[in-house]
Amino acid sequence: MQFKVxxxxxxxxxxxAHDMNPALCLRVKRIALxxxxxxxxxxxxxxxxxxxxxxxxxxxxIFIEFWKEEYQEFVDYVNKRLLDPIKDWERxxxxx
Numbered sequence: 001m002q003f004k005v006x007x008x009x010x011x012x013x014x015x016x017a018h019d020m021n022p023a024l025c026l027r028v029k030r031i032a033l034x035x036x037x038x039x040x041x042x043x044x045x046x047x048x049x050x051x052x053x054x055x056x057x058x059x060x061x062i063f064i065e066f067w068k069e070e071y072q073e074f075v076d077y078v079n080k081r082l083l084d085p086i087k088d089w090e091r092x093x094x095x096x
Contacts, residue, residue, distance in 0.1 A: 001017065001020060001021075001024070001082060002079045002082065003015040003017065003075055003078055003079055003082075005066075005071065005072070005075055008053075008063075008065050010065065012065045012066060012067065013065070013066045013069075013071055014053075014063065014064060014065040014066060015062075015063075015064050015075060015078070016061070016062060016063040016064070017060065017061065017062050018059070018060065018061050019059070019060045019061075020060035020061070020062060021060060021086070022057045022058065022060055023086045023090040023091050024060075024082055024086065025055060025056075025057050025060050025061070025062050026057050026090060027081060027082070027084075027086075027090060028055075028062050028064075028078055028081075028082070029052065029055050029057070029062060031045070031077070031078055031081060032045055032050050032052045032064050033045075033052060040077065041077065044073055044074040044077050045074060047068070047070050047073065047074070048066050048068055048070050048071040048073070048074040048075075049066050049067030049068035049070075049071070050064050050065075050066055050067075050071070050074055051064065051065045051066070051067055052064055053065050
C-alpha cells in the first residue's frame, strides 16, 4: 500500500486509506501526531500542515489533510515507513 495525494471534499490535498492493516494505520497516525521536535516526522508534519482529520484503527481508515503546499516530502516519508516491517508491539497496540 502506498498513499497517493488526492483532493478532499474541502478542496485540500489529502491522503486517505480504507481497510489498511491496523498496525500500519496506527503507525501513520503516530507519524502525523508526533510531537517530539527531534523527529523528522514532526518536522515534516509541521512543514506540510498535516492535519489528522480522522482515523479508525479497527477498520483501517485514516484521513490526513494538508493545509500547506509542501506536503510531498511528508507523503514520501509515510510511504517509505509503510515498507518497514511491522513490529510485535505495533501489532499488540493496534489490537488494544
